[in-house]
Amino acid sequence: MTKLKVDVDTVRELANLLVDTGLTEIEIEQDDIKLRLERKVQQTVVASVPAPAPAAQAAPAAAPGTPAAAPSAADAHPGSTEVLSPMVGTAYVAPEPGAPNFVKVGDTVTQGQTLLIIEAMKTMNPVPAPKAGKVVAVLIENEQPVEYEQPLFLIQ
């Protein structure tokens, strides 16, 4: 079921395609496998994760916890800006329980757009995007405790 259906040759083909086209990122989805390639200056990063069920067709963006969300994600996105937590508290990625998330990986955001809320002592602190760009990584889970200046998002 979770056995990779894409072989090395496919990955190589895609990697060549990345270089040939000058793209920095390719993402394909087949059955329950999602494959994403990202090109850095001289390297190719391969990230492969099980896609989250058929319904994911409607919302194909990577969820928190995919390789793109690993703490080392900043290295994989040269030129990206880290959004840091302005206070100690608890992170909320949606305005209220059950509501859609403020943003997800792949979204384009405008400067000042709310990315998440940090709560401390019933003080709700919306964290704005410091610049316009694309959300390339979400580094926290919903309702996770965060420290002062902990990286929350990467924006490119």
Added chain:
Amino acid sequence: MSTGRFHHVALGDVGSTNDEVKVRLEMADQGGLVVTAERQMQGRGRRGREWTSPAGNLYSSFGFCPTVPLARFAELSFIAALGVAEVATEVLQDRAAVRCKWPNDVLADGAKLSGILLETARTPAGRDAVIIGIGVNIASAPTGTPYPAFALSTLAPETTVQRVLAMLSLRLTAWTETWERQGFAAVRRAWLDMADGLGKPVVARLADGELHGLFEGLDDDGALLLRQDDDTLRRITAGDVFRPPPH
């Protein structure tokens, strides 16, 4: 009527007074202000909870740009609660025991008499601002709430919205100025003097479960210190804290 460092803007029906202040702070840099409304159509509490807002109670939001860094704005939660607790103590005199419940609930004889929710915002000039939303039950208290609620007029029928607003504005002016000049220590001490259940068992309901322990105190930044059954000390910055139900 003096409202201290907060310029008073009185409105009729609004969505929420917090939103009214937020719009004004984000539109123009200005001094402190307090917006009050006769009723709120979309009053809200923590994490999307509704705050019913019939006429006769105080619905107020205080906005200003503190001289203290944003990372410490959450300390204002305790200032807001202290302000309300001091006003309630004065209004009720000896008719009920007023206590503060972490982080910013105020209780009279164990029943909740106010709701407080703070938000941060940024002015056009890029200054960090805070909005302190404070509702105080004066004429009526909601029924059917998961906790007992209390209205000041029950024991102090002469209490008016105007009087509570004036008293609260002056308390908040004094406390925020002390906080800006001297830091959180004085606020923390005054809040602990009025704290409910200090040293007693509490249940902290967090986003991901419940923790049981003793309410040991407040950390230097206002986090609740919970002494757990295995003797570890846990800091809590978000969640609801209750006295455990009797067995």
